Amino acid sequence: MQDSMNFTQIFDALKKSWKFILGLTLLFALIAAAISYFLLTPIYKSEATLLVNQETRTSKSNDAVDLQTNLQSITTYASIAKLPDTLLPVIDKLNLNVLPEELAKDIDATAVQNSTLLTITVENPSQKRAVDIANEIAKTMVEKNSLELNNLKIASKARVIRNADPVEPTPLINIGIGAMLGLLLSLAYVLAKALMDVSLKTSEQVEREIGVSVIGNIPFIK
Template sequence: MEETINLKELFQALKKRLWIIVLITTVAATISSVISFFVLTPMYQSQAQILVNQAKSDQQLYNSGEVQTNIQLINTYNVIITSPTILNQVINDLNLNMTVDELTEQIEVTSAKDSQVVEVTVQNESPRMAVEIANTTAKVFKNQISEIMNIDNVNILSPAVMKEDMSPVSPRIKLNIAVGIAIGLIISSIIAIVLHYLDNTLKTEQDIEQILELPVIGVITNIKDVPKATVRQTEPIGRAQRTRGETFGS
């Protein structure tokens, strides 16, 4: 006999084990909330912008080829910014208690396509330290790049600024809780459906008709289902009949 799966049966399976779904989803949401509030460290973000401009010239105010060359050099600048040469100087200037690798993990260098602007983004558990690292990295890079590549076409376009209302960029608590709820719903639904199809017992006459495809002729009522009031009423009648029988016999 082929077994077919239909939406109505799946819905009934989920409805029958709704308590499992609610329980697992609640546990998943609680775990994600606890991790977001008490385990993950809040991280603050700050950003400084560096402009790679064309070299000044008295004979030529604008040279498109020179601008294109500066754009092509940005990828090289991105690597240099996070190099030990720059970051070691940043660590010394700020007296940071971390290695170059640890500082590199906090810094992200990006640039828009066909743009001469390089963005130095720093994430740190301290908002003030994030601002200081971003500005110091941009400053050290500006000062060192002339010695490294023998050029002088880098300026700090926009330094990082310390704001009074800086909010952490991570963890994203609402998103984490939503993800926890979604994962809980998926896992609990799968468990409910699996339990439904692993349960091959027949519990009702409807199960017999649907699974065995046999008609139900009759149903034997469980003695536990008989109301107690009915039992109490029958007991006095029996005692009265026995009393009358004893009287006639005597």
């Protein structure tokens, strides 16, 4: 019985099964394409940007201290953006049929590096709905802040972009993954089948496996 395969045997096995390998690779790529274009729901992303600014300054104010205070404020506001107290007015204003906890999963609030800007990102199957939610969150935060610190304002509103591409799914990546999966599965099947094939097909295999010389061949007759 063969315990291993040399490079030539592996190459021969792959060469004989190239149609199967190609076919399975294309099949998995087509399945991935069908899922990406017809089954998965497109997800769109919209962003609104807030500016955090320390309004109250004195003649002895230190710019470095003010900047550090602003950066700390951004972290706080990033958390506030996803709180129920912020999202409930948004849900009521837009008549959303969703709980604050569920809506928070589609929201991300992050600080823009080396700045005092806070970006509110919303993902939704509807681009317009994502825009409305992002802008309403920004508006709600500014209105609440104006009653207290008054150091928050809208720097940039989210806008509807015509013919915008969804952020999910990514068909080309999915197709590539599907093709790679089909290729790996087909290669594994072909090599496993070749390893389990214990039949001796050539005189060289007979001599190597049994250890005796072949003194004659019987030709194959169709």
